[in-house]
Amino acid sequence: MIRIAAALLMATLLFSPLTHASWLPITNLNVWNEATELAGPKIVIEYDLETPDLSPASPAYVFLHYRMGNEERWKLLSAELLGGNGAGIVEESGHKKVIWWGASQNVHQDVDTLEVQVRALAMVAVPGGAFKLRSLPGQGRDQSGRHTTARSTLPTYYLAKYETTIAMYADYLNAEGQDGTGYHEKMASEKRCGILRAEDGTYSVVPGRENYPVSYVSWYDAVGFLRWCGLRLPTEAEWEKATCGGLFLDGDETKAVPNPMPERRYPWGDEVPNAEGLYRCNFDSEEDGYPNVAPVGSFSKFNSPYGACDLAGNVNEWTIDWYTTQHHAGLDGYRVTRGGSWLDVPEGCDGVSGATLLPYKESSIMGFRGVSGPPALP
């Protein structure tokens, strides 16, 4: 058995007091090679995932990067190549073991220099089944054609519990953005974002801004980050179901927990965000406590039926669906955005209304979160 030095524990380094909002804490990372004479290298990656409240409904998504030899860039280790219980969707905390049957001869040759990074992200499960889609499908939106406003169905998928944070995005930039890809100079705004780029191409977070949602991200930036994680953007239908819930919150397989409000207007129900002096999300008002963006999870009493935070307000969220008109059929590539933002009126933060934006737009009101699930249909 050849012991390999454990890689930098990036997740631990980015650990902050609001633990739920950044990468989940990972400790005791160990990597070694259990080479077999006939089958070649067998890389074993062990770590501890110490988040106490993981469950099938509220799992973690774990993704791994590796590099070896003199490689500068880290590569995503596809969860499909891995065995064990510690990659992809992980439903329990504790000690994890990942088996990577040395995927190539290169791994075999350079295994002495292998380095591995492990990161984990909080997710919520959205069980498969029917839901009521109230936004208008078609016309470029969700061109799968699977959905109607009468009744729609989606298979099980997992949505990031929080909007992607500044700390996570800065971590990504340090891994992938040395040439400036994915960075916009307005991200340096301490009031609305808070990522600084040094002359040597490294990035740092303005202290205290780690757990705010990243903004000034284009659709392409969002896709870049999520590809790095092995995730994708949600479709508009996925976003809406995660916000309002399916007809049964435990899904159509068991149908034990009916959704009391499958046509709710907001994640918490039908009350507007500031009804009766109670502030349920971050919209355009200082009275909600936040004149600009708020740290993710600040309104966690008003999560969606599945426990996802901030689907209403804070930053508007990119979806993978595009939008077009007859004039510009398929040409402009407007993308659908959902959820409203800190600059919207309360009614603009609902779970039904969509907006559209050109994908290159880098805006202080735009953010995103990822999905793990079946491929989104083209």
Added chain:
Amino acid sequence: MSTLKRRSFLKSSLGAAATMAALQAGAGVSANDKIIVGVMGLGGRGKSLLASLAKRNDVHIKYLCDCDTRTAGAATEIVMEGLDEKPTFVQDFRTILDDPEVHALICSTSDRWHALATIMACQAGKDVYVEKPQSMSVWDGQQMIAAARKYERIVQVGMQTRSAPYVQSAINYIESGKLGDVMLARVYLMQAGGPEPTAEEQPIPDGLDYDLWCGPSPMLPYRPGRWFQKHWDFYNGALTGDLIHQVDIARLLIGKKAPNSVFSAGGVYRFDDGREQPDTQFSTFEFDKVTMMMEGGFWCPYNHRIVHLPDKSKFPDWQFSATKIEVLGTQGIMYFGRHGGGWEVFEGDGKTRSSKSVASELSEYKWGGIIDLHFDDFFKCIRDRSTPKTDVADGHHSMNLCHLANISNRLGNQKLHWDGEKEEFIDHAEANQLLRAKYRDPWVIPETV
């Protein structure tokens, strides 16, 4: 606001507006003053215009307005990022008209509000930038001109291509006679398209003043989406609503004002989605010894808009240009590009049986570039009170061609004869009934502006 209150508010607004206009008429803006504007309509087009306005240091965007409050956030962000100021958001555009500080209304709503908002803004003493298509009917356009002239207002219509710098050289080339005698102009909107889905009826969402949103059009049950664009009472049609750009340039290039006749062919060939307007429309306008042909179809994926071409440093492949304008003379043919592309003239050589480019002006524009130039012209005109490049009367005469084509289509593609001076069809009462749109009280184009 209840309907009853709104009606009384409308009447009082119109009365007050006339007085205000009398006070403000002719009052220009000094060179050092910022021009104060309110932007009405914050959908896709409104945000495109805001992106241009937010780059200007000679403008103060005091108001953003939309009857759907859910549009406020994205529009506000554009202004805050560009000008570092936060406009006041209002749901009712009459708040803008009632503010004596405001110099101009930018109207970027859908079609149904263009005419009445322009007229009311003129009455309130505001200059107006109104998006195309400027009117829902010939009558709308006539009253818009009347209001602009009566209250001495600048009214610029959003056919931006007139502000492209390559327009005047094209006019000069044609006027020089080098193209020979111009006999034919052809304009195109032949591109990809798709069906327009219609969602189920739903409760009117919080934050939307649906009564105001419908405005002059019928207040049908609420549905999300663009279903309304399939109905004549809401919309001029997806074809003529965009072909107006090309029609306007062609009319400018051939120097004609009104046709003698119109004849349309076509109908709903492709998308059987309940639409009233054609998805395929070929119209012919006869002027004196010049004919204009307008070709529209939403089933041509092999054609592309110039603004979407990846390489704008060369002329588009004219054959596959979705929105080109062609001017054909006895010596050459001019291809003219909308939103960039410039123009190019080809002449034939009978000896070699070949044609070649003999004159051209290349012009490349990125998305929105010509909007900036059009606003340059608008704000210059506000300051010096000169006539804008797309004055409301120019827009009206071009829009009439679209209205005429649609009326021919609605009457079963009849050939109709037109009296351009009286602006009425000759001996055709049924067609003349369509010269006025339907209006929903109180949002009626007034007989006297």
